[in-house]
């Protein structure tokens with residue numbers, strides 16, 4: 005049977021309800037399909053299969069629920085930008101409310117707008133420039149603690165480093181003592197993430213606490229304790245130093261348990277969004293550099309020539325162009341935010357299709373960034389794809405590691421600066437080599453983590 009014919013038969017199955025026109029896709033309900041064919045724990049296989057089989061847009065059902073998967077820039081633009089008002093965050097994001105509460109990632113409408121406006125000044129360009137010296141100071145502290153020849157899990161190191169950076173820059177708090185405790189509690193939650201997302205009635209079960217969820221609640225309590233200690237320390241000092249936490253406190257003073265909880269939700273959201281993503285981006289970047297000797301040499305040459313013997317500063321960032329391209333290419337191949345989802349409020353049209361309200365729309369940076377139609381020889385690591393000429397040539401919405409539209413990442417400029425400064429500062433002294441035989445596999449949790457960590461050997465340069 006030709007693929008086109010097969011698609012049209014499959015489509016007929018879904019055209020039962022008059023008026024709706026569904027894209028091609030699975031005939032059978034995904035619950036059946038997932039059990040037969042895919043490891044449900046890795047949705048990237050499913051997304052890749054949908055893209056390979058059905059192309060730009062695919063449809064399937066999970067129970068009574070309609071889901072469409074998009075893999076074309078025009079459709080992606082429609083949902084994230086043009087028709088953005090018709091969409092809210094989908095169920096798995098809603099599920100993260102169990103940890104994040106009502107912060108900027110999970111909130112909608114007027115609450116979201118107010119939270120975004122409050123936080124915005126902390127992410128302005130001039131403001132971010134002031135964070136540079138703290139970023140470099142924390143990185144120097146780490147690079148001086150490393151020893152030549154030792155093998156380290158670089159992904160754990162990057163997590164600790166970026167946690168400290170977010171705490172000090174945005175929340176004016178030195179977490180030094182608590183960073184390991186916090187990272188361990190967050191790791192515990194990440195380990196439970198797939199289980200939490202799949203579990204029916206998880207929000208309700210949290211109160212009953214079966215074994216897996218008891219571990220979740222314990223880890224969340226540990227994170228909350230650190231966050232509340234931070235908030236209380238700020239309240240005691242009674243002095244506005246202009247940190248993000250001060251801005252949040254000024255916008256909504258803490259005078260009752262509900263406002264205290266609301267502040268906790270906002271703080272924890274920025275914390276998690278701001279450190280996990282950057283840490284993973286850096287871990288994947290070190291890995292990719294270690295596998296591509298020529299790019300690594302070019303990167304080292306740039307790092308050596310621009311800042312000279314002293315540590316890099318904010319003025320050096322625009323000159324570290326190749327370093328920035330290395331990060332951009334790493335975000336293409338291993339995007340920390342590997343997928344995004346939306347939920348339709350009303351019926352909507354996408355190209356030739358007409359879909360019902362309550363449809364879930366899924367988009368995967370991981371899949372679109374590796375599509376040969378948009379990136380030639382897509383699995384090759386090539387930072388020169390991000391030269392100014394190539395950038396101009398590229399179609400919009402084929403590369404979107406920071407999302408797009410009104411929910412685009414608020415921390416994007418922060419992340420670029422932090423990434424460039426951390427890479428350059430560490431590479432002035434160290435060359436990182438993957439420990440032979442170490443298994444490297446991406447694990448799509450809330451962010452794309454290296455499943456077995458990133459064991460690397462430190463060689464002094």
Ligand code: HEM
Nearest residue numbers: 108277278281282285341344405406407411413414415419
């Ligand atoms: C490489 C690093 C990063 C990546 C790849 C990344 C990616 C993303 C993406 C894709 C979204 C949009 C999600 C959606 O539309 O569903 C997002 C939103 C967000 N990011 Fe980032 N991010 C990074 C760094 C940061 C940093 C450093 C911060 C803060 C310090 C941050 C804070 C946020 C927040 C608060 C949102 C929610 C924005 C909103 O909904 O209005 N991110 N990020």
